[in-house]
Amino acid sequence: MPAPGPLGPTAPAPQQPTPSIRPAVSASTEPVTPPAPALAPTPAPVPAADPGLRRILGGPTGLGTSSLSLARALKPPAPDPHMAVAPAPAPAPEPDQVPPASSVSASPVSSSEGPVVPGLYHHPVPEPDPARVEEVSRRIKRWAEDEVQLYPEEWEGQFDGFSVGRYMVACHPDAPGIDHLMLATRLMVAENALDDCYCEDHGGSPIGLGGRILLAHTTLDHLHTTPEYAPEWEESLGSDAPRRAYRSAMDYFVRAATPSQSDRYRHDMARLHMGYLAEAAWAQTEYVPEVWEYLAMRQFNNFRPCPTITDTVGGYELPADLHALPKMQRAIALAGNAATIVNDLYSYTKELDSPGLHLNLPVVIARREQLSERDAYLKAVEVHNQLMHAFEAAAAEVAAECPLPSVLRFLKGVATWVDGNHDWHRTNTYRYSLPDFW
Numbered sequence: 421m422p423a424p425g426p427l428g429p430t431a432p433a434p435q436q437p438t439p440s441i442r443p444a445v446s447a448s449t450e451p452v453t454p455p456a457p458a459l460a461p462t463p464a465p466v467p468a469a470d471p472g473l474r475r476i477l478g479g480p481t482g483l484g485t486s487s488l489s490l491a492r493a494l495k496p497p498a499p500d501p502h503m504a505v506a507p508a509p510a511p512a513p514e515p516d517q518v519p520p521a522s523s524v525s526a527s528p529v530s531s532s533e534g535p536v537v538p539g540l541y542h543h544p545v546p547e548p549d550p551a552r553v554e555e556v557s558r559r560i561k562r563w564a565e566d567e568v569q570l571y572p573e574e575w576e577g578q579f580d581g582f583s584v585g586r587y588m589v590a591c592h593p594d595a596p597g598i599d600h601l602m603l604a605t606r607l608m609v610a611e612n613a614l615d616d617c618y619c620e621d622h623g624g625s626p627i628g629l630g631g632r633i634l635l636a637h638t639t640l641d642h643l644h645t646t647p648e649y650a651p652e653w654e655e656s657l658g659s660d661a662p663r664r665a666y667r668s669a670m671d672y673f674v675r676a677a678t679p680s681q682s683d684r685y686r687h688d689m690a691r692l693h694m695g696y697l698a699e700a701a702w703a704q705t706e707y708v709p710e711v712w713e714y715l716a717m718r719q720f721n722n723f724r725p726c727p728t729i730t731d732t733v734g735g736y737e738l739p740a741d742l743h744a745l746p747k748m749q750r751a752i753a754l755a756g757n758a759a760t761i762v763n764d765l766y767s768y769t770k771e772l773d774s775p776g777l778h779l780n781l782p783v784v785i786a787r788r789e790q791l792s793e794r795d796a797y798l799k800a801v802e803v804h805n806q807l808m809h810a811f812e813a814a815a816a817e818v819a820a821e822c823p824l825p826s827v828l829r830f831l832k833g834v835a836t837w838v839d840g841n842h843d844w845h846r847t848n849t850y851r852y853s854l855p856d857f858w
């Protein structure tokens with residue numbers, strides 16, 4: 421098997437570097453002025469004619485206010501020859517029309533396979549481009565098996581059942597091509613490998629998790645140390661599947677991203693790892709947190725690192741100072757929280773069946789608020805819906821205050837990721853099934 425990707429300046433190049441996504445400046449020789457993003461040949465288009473963006477941008481509503489909408493004032497996007505043609509979305513309703521059928525599901529069945537959680541506020545997505553899904557699925561399997569030796573043969577069915585190709589194509593419809601999609605797909609696989617193998621049901625345990633996670637985190641945020649100790653660290657990075665996957669996926673990512681995008685990702689992964697540790701500490705002491713405490717933990721043990729790479733995957737950059745705006749941070753946190761509670765709802769029965777008490781929002785609400793399982797689940801749906809509405813309001817606020825093309829495209833990308841994430845959970849009937857509450 422070939423060796424995994426490089427660790428930095430002294431390490432060999434990855435096996436299949438993709439010339440089209442090689443950055444102008446090597447990640448190891450970061451200039452004072454950040455280089456242009458390697459994957460951003462063109463400035464971010466302004467996707468304002470899209471109803472999805474109108475949803476994010478919001479603007480005043482009510483009779484006679486449509487001309488005030490920020491989204492309507494913006495130009496439509498320049499056509500992108502690399503982008504898959506998605507079915508044209510339906511036009512946004514005028515204020516006196518009925519709201520889009522997309523908003524709240526009253527029926528447990530949506531258009532394609534897999535029921536929607538009844539009452540869940542969500543937005544259906546176009547069917548992901550099948551050609552992209554097929555190619556991403558083919559390439560990710562080659563990467564998992566040949567480059568990082570991710571799983572033993574007997575886990576192959578679970579890898580296929582995860583359907584990560586469909587997941588990432590649905591979440592990143594604006595990716596210029598397969599190489600960009602692969603950046604997100606490798607990271608998604610690596611993140612799940614670590615969660616499964618360190619924390620959950622593929623050999624994971626809360627005991628000693630802090631040490632294991634910290635060492636794995638150095639695949640993303642390298643150890644800088646003396647020549648005496650560096651070789652042992654370098655060797656450790658190939659010593660288990662999660663570390664091999666993190667190291668390789670990050671290596672590809674760093675080569676494609678700007679330094680500040682890579683740093684953003686490292687920071688989000690540190691947040692994620694802190695969340696894993698809180699969850700593990702509570703499992704170890706059998707502590708059932710209060711609902712707000714659970715929500716705080718789940719804000720860290722969260723999908724956040726996935727939507728926040730939407731600009732790198734889209735081939736442009738949201739500048740660091742705009743990403744850091746408090747209102748942008750709020751919008752990102754709410755998006756991550758809504759997306760993560762979607763997981764709690766769809767994985768509820770899977771987690772009830774797992775050994776021990778697996779915390780998720782319905783379980784914690786039932787315990788802490790003395791509600792029946794059904795009422796607690798319905799309350800968790802309501803919490804999710806409030807988070808989604810809060811995200812959309814927060815995103816509209818940022819867009820109104822800072823209507824720059826990169827900001828608008830980033831917000832749209834995050835919203836699209838949230839919708840694609842919901843759709844993946846809904847359609848992944850291999851992995852998830854709904855409780856029988858309706």
Ligand SMILES: CC(C)=CCC/C(C)=C(\C)COP(=O)(O)OP(=O)(O)O
Pocket residue numbers: 608611612615692721722723724725726760763764767
């Ligand atoms: C992809 C990514 C950043 C994952 C990090 C955390 C994670 C695995 C989730 C937010 C999903 O939640 P959970 O661990 O409950 O996953 P399953 O329900 O087992 O699918």
Ligand SMILES: [Mg+2]
Pocket residue numbers: 763764767768771780
């Ligand atoms: Mg879950």
